[in-house]
Amino acid sequence: MTHEILLAGFGGQGILFSGKFLAYDGLLEEKEVSWLPSYGPEMRGGTCNCSIILSDTKIGSPIVSNPNVLVAMNLPSLDKFEASAVPGAKIFVDSSLIDRKVERDDVEVYYIPATKLASDENLPGLANMIMIGHVIAKADVMPYENVEKTMKKLVPAKKANLIELNIKAVELGYNY
Numbered sequence: 001m002t003h004e005i006l007l008a009g010f011g012g013q014g015i016l017f018s019g020k021f022l023a024y025d026g027l028l029e030e031k032e033v034s035w036l037p038s039y040g041p042e043m044r045g046g047t048c049n050c051s052i053i054l055s056d057t058k059i060g061s062p063i064v065s066n067p068n069v070l071v072a073m074n075l076p077s078l079d080k081f082e083a084s085a086v087p088g089a090k091i092f093v094d095s096s097l098i099d100r101k102v103e104r105d106d107v108e109v110y111y112i113p114a115t116k117l118a119s120d121e122n123l124p125g126l127a128n129m130i131m132i133g134h135v136i137a138k139a140d141v142m143p144y145e146n147v148e149k150t151m152k153k154l155v156p157a158k159k160a161n162l163i164e165l166n167i168k169a170v171e172l173g174y175n176y
Contacts, residue, residue: 008049009073014128019050025150026054034062126169133173
């Protein structure tokens with residue numbers, strides 16, 4: 001089983017952290033893993049995407065050109081990457097920030113108002129992890145039971161106060 005995942009949005013949305021979370025779980029599960037971040041020179045507010053490959057077999061290239069899981073956190077990302085997803089891909093859209101529908105009919109689409117949910121639940125800046133929770137629920141990229149263990153390994157000690165908030169955000173997305 002191979003998941004070629006592309007997370008995309010703008011800098012400051014936690015795209016790279018989300019990708020690192022999925023990749024780290026892959027390492028803990030002893031899978032073959034690739035995590036390749038990409039962002040514009042302007043950083044926060046600029047374009048940002050992250051390619052993650054989780055596989056049971058060797059990975060030939062870290063580049064995800066045709067994802068089977070696409071997470072679009074803003075409209076430019078959906079516009080740029082929608083056509084590249086493989087037929088049958090699962091596309092996750094932050095419907096709080098993207099007001100158009102996916103135009104393809106050969107993919108599964110999930111509209112999650114992640115930014116609004118994060119605001120409503122007092123989880124500022126955690127729309128990314130709400131999206132990841134829904135990805136875990138619908139795309140089988142990692143076992144839900146691993147969320148807490150992976151989060152505790154990934155989040156540095158100086159930010160330990162954020163572990164429970166991140167777990168809550170993942171749970172919210174998972175149950176959406």
